[in-house]
Amino acid sequence: MIDKFKDKFVEEALDNVHDLEEALLLLETDRQNRDIIERIFRAMHSLKGGGAMFGFNDLSDFTHHLETIFDWVRNGKLQVSDHIISLTLESIDHIRHLLEIGDLKDSQDIQSQKAFILKVQNVIAQQNNTPSEVQPQPVTPVVKQEKDDGTKSYLISFEPEQDILKNGTNPFFLIDDLHALGEAVALPFFKALPNFSDLKVISCHCAWQVILYTAAPINEIKDVFIFVEDECKIDIQEISSGNILTNPELKQLVDGSISSNKPLVLTALQTIKQENKQVITQEETGSKKKNTLKDHKISSMRVASNKIDELVNLVSELVTIQAQLNLYAENSGEPTIMALAENIQKLSRQLRDNAFEISLIPLQSELMRFQRLVRDLSKDLGKEIDFVIEGGEIELDKNIIENLIDPMLHLIRNSVDHGVEMPSERLKAGKSPKGTIFFKAYYSGASVIIKIIDDGKGIDPEFIRRKAIEKGLIDAKLELSKKEIFDLVFLSGFSTRDEVSDVSGRGVGMDVVKRKIGEIRGEVAIDSEIGKGTTTTLELPMTLSIIDGLLIKVGQNEYVIPISSVEKIHEFVNATISNTLNNILSIGEKQYPFIDLRTVFDAKTQIEGSEQLILIKSEDKIVGLVADQVIGEYQTVVKPLGRYLKKHETISGASIMGNGNIAFVIDTNRLIHFQTIKRRKTN
Amino acid sequence: MAKTVLIVDDSESIREVVNFTLQNEGYDVLVGVDGEDALKFLDGREIDIIITDLHMPNLDGLGLIRKVREMDAYKHIPILFLTTESQAAKKMEAKEAGATGWIIKPFVPAKLLSAITRVIR
Numbered sequence: 001m002i003d004k005f006k007d008k009f010v011e012e013a014l015d016n017v018h019d020l021e022e023a024l025l026l027l028e029t030d031r032q033n034r035d036i037i038e039r040i041f042r043a044m045h046s047l048k049g050g051g052a053m054f055g056f057n058d059l060s061d062f063t064h065h066l067e068t069i070f071d072w073v074r075n076g077k078l079q080v081s082d083h084i085i086s087l088t089l090e091s092i093d094h095i096r097h098l099l100e101i102g103d104l105k106d107s108q109d110i111q112s113q114k115a116f117i118l119k120v121q122n123v124i125a126q127q128n129n130t131p132s133e134v135q136p137q138p139v140t141p142v143v144k145q146e147k148d149d150g151t152k153s154y155l156i157s158f159e160p161e162q163d164i165l166k167n168g169t170n171p172f173f174l175i176d177d178l179h180a181l182g183e184a185v186a187l188p189f190f191k192a193l194p195n196f197s198d199l200k201v202i203s204c205h206c207a208w209q210v211i212l213y214t215a216a217p218i219n220e221i222k223d224v225f226i227f228v229e230d231e232c233k234i235d236i237q238e239i240s241s242g243n244i245l246t247n248p249e250l251k252q253l254v255d256g257s258i259s260s261n262k263p264l265v266l267t268a269l270q271t272i273k274q275e276n277k278q279v280i281t282q283e284e285t286g287s288k289k290k291n292t293l294k295d296h297k298i299s300s301m302r303v304a305s306n307k308i309d310e311l312v313n314l315v316s317e318l319v320t321i322q323a324q325l326n327l328y329a330e331n332s333g334e335p336t337i338m339a340l341a342e343n344i345q346k347l348s349r350q351l352r353d354n355a356f357e358i359s360l361i362p363l364q365s366e367l368m369r370f371q372r373l374v375r376d377l378s379k380d381l382g383k384e385i386d387f388v389i390e391g392g393e394i395e396l397d398k399n400i401i402e403n404l405i406d407p408m409l410h411l412i413r414n415s416v417d418h419g420v421e422m423p424s425e426r427l428k429a430g431k432s433p434k435g436t437i438f439f440k441a442y443y444s445g446a447s448v449i450i451k452i453i454d455d456g457k458g459i460d461p462e463f464i465r466r467k468a469i470e471k472g473l474i475d476a477k478l479e480l481s482k483k484e485i486f487d488l489v490f491l492s493g494f495s496t497r498d499e500v501s502d503v504s505g506r507g508v509g510m511d512v513v514k515r516k517i518g519e520i521r522g523e524v525a526i527d528s529e530i531g532k533g534t535t536t537t538l539e540l541p542m543t544l545s546i547i548d549g550l551l552i553k554v555g556q557n558e559y560v561i562p563i564s565s566v567e568k569i570h571e572f573v574n575a576t577i578s579n580t581l582n583n584i585l586s587i588g589e590k591q592y593p594f595i596d597l598r599t600v601f602d603a604k605t606q607i608e609g610s611e612q613l614i615l616i617k618s619e620d621k622i623v624g625l626v627a628d629q630v631i632g633e634y635q636t637v638v639k640p641l642g643r644y645l646k647k648h649e650t651i652s653g654a655s656i657m658g659n660g661n662i663a664f665v666i667d668t669n670r671l672i673h674f675q676t677i678k679r680r681k682t683n
Numbered sequence: 684m685a686k687t688v689l690i691v692d693d694s695e696s697i698r699e700v701v702n703f704t705l706q707n708e709g710y711d712v713l714v715g716v717d718g719e720d721a722l723k724f725l726d727g728r729e730i731d732i733i734i735t736d737l738h739m740p741n742l743d744g745l746g747l748i749r750k751v752r753e754m755d756a757y758k759h760i761p762i763l764f765l766t767t768e769s770q771a772a773k774k775m776e777a778k779e780a781g782a783t784g785w786i787i788k789p790f791v792p793a794k795l796l797s798a799i800t801r802v803i804r
Contacts, residue, residue, distance in 0.1 A: 005696050
């Protein structure tokens, strides 16, 4: 039956390992912190205990040794050292391996685990300055079966302390347990009783003697008292082999003992003659209770992620259908249906919000990987870097987090490799030898902003500009703002390092980072100051599958613009916009560049009368999009595009409308980005 | 009447094994994820025994045992703790805090049940 829970254990153990790793990295910077040490100890303890329960014996054995180190640390017998942290991190990888494969079978693996354990033991041994001394394994009190086929009679004296009842022990149960071992006679004795007025209900003033005839070995008798051995006087003496209880002389002795309130004496018992009789076998005590489902409360639970995906998917479908219903209801003009549709809308929105909340997970869960990366990499490169995290509690759709990891790893790797300087270099620049990489996450409207800030040497914009010209990415005469220059880094074919370094050169350029972030409807930007450091900013949506959109019409087709990026909408008389020069429009005192969607999507037909200018916030610019008609706000499910349309630059998805038509979702940031490039080229 | 057992452990897999085993035997089971969480069940309802892990976040096993022993309603309730250490020190500490007995991990269901029937019937 244990097997049933094995998967659960592995899943949970991986969480423990994760926690362990995280705590270790924290410990590295805060070595005296007792809370962290406790956390590490606890995680190891769970791994050890669970491992043994669920048949991961090698894991349990291994963690036991590791745990010993932290037990020593916990008790102040050992100081946390670089060696301990490195060794434990190394161990974590080994533990992951063990969780994956279960117990070791390969003899080489077994040898290497042994070698590993020796290394762990040496930590303690060195502290002791004695040769490696193996801590004894925790021995479960499995009673050794004595080879003893014969039955015996015992005299058991059991004198509990007065306080024994306090902690929930019931001495009668112990007497019962003795009875269960064979045949028994129990004699109660009262110790000096206090005056009635001083008598406390909770005090025990009774002692017992039990004569037990049993086939059970003496250890099993001792076992009855295992919980109370420190709170009682227990004396177990063998009277003789065979059954003394059938001896008629015994009755006399017992009667005498009761009337005088004086305990039986072993020697007296041993003198009476015994007869051998058959052992009374242990009776089954207590009937089995029925298997019923009982009330059972758990405050949180774990759900397989595909179930959540399915839930979100279903909710998305529901939202689509609900939109259809709404449309139908409005067109029908029937009050009952309209009221119903409104209620369903309210409910489905709540359901949607709930479902999404469920699918959000905190960034925290992945941050440790970054931390580990910074640690390992900086050690390799001989740099000193602190990785500081702020906003780990920020929650994002798990699909976004999954897609975020690789680009983030790349960005952080860049900061460690190219950003933060060597300690000597930093000292020369008047900085502290230890660099910092600051990871900061926060909510901004419906988006999440993540910043990776390093205090390294920064990037020289002039260098990037020259490089871009050299690579033929831009024209030498082109005037670019600082921001535009940094954006060049994201163009494919741009790499600031000629020689591919061992660290960052993994075939992923910044263009790939940009594309990957773009795939989850995110934006990435770089800002840098020479000598001061570089900041990479990611702007991400909180969720992927549903957006609140603005439904617009361009030509025959409908499009959706994420409402989060819409600033304002202006209506103009037909052809006002089309007749403007240079694609710049003045509204009030401000001038806005605009993109005519009719040109972008090659739409011929126009709606007579008016045209709409939708002002969109893209990064730090406001840009207008021109459409024929604004239909209204529309909550929509974004479906991914198929193979043929996937590479489309400006469309990020599609949505099925209430009437069955398809509306494309415009990725406004990319639209503006690509149009800007296009215009620059044609200019 | 079925006995009510409150199990407290921060490990979900252990909780599930204990819970499954006990429900199968007809016990009513309440589940707490740590000491702090367990306290919410100690609101006057009838509980026959508490089985708690020792190493837990928020409020650990020893803390829980001490707290329970201060509550009038549960002062004398049997408490068993789960432990992997067979070292006398840990057991002594828990016993001194007021535990009734212990169950050594790893355990098989039979061992768990016999430990419980040692203290409640």
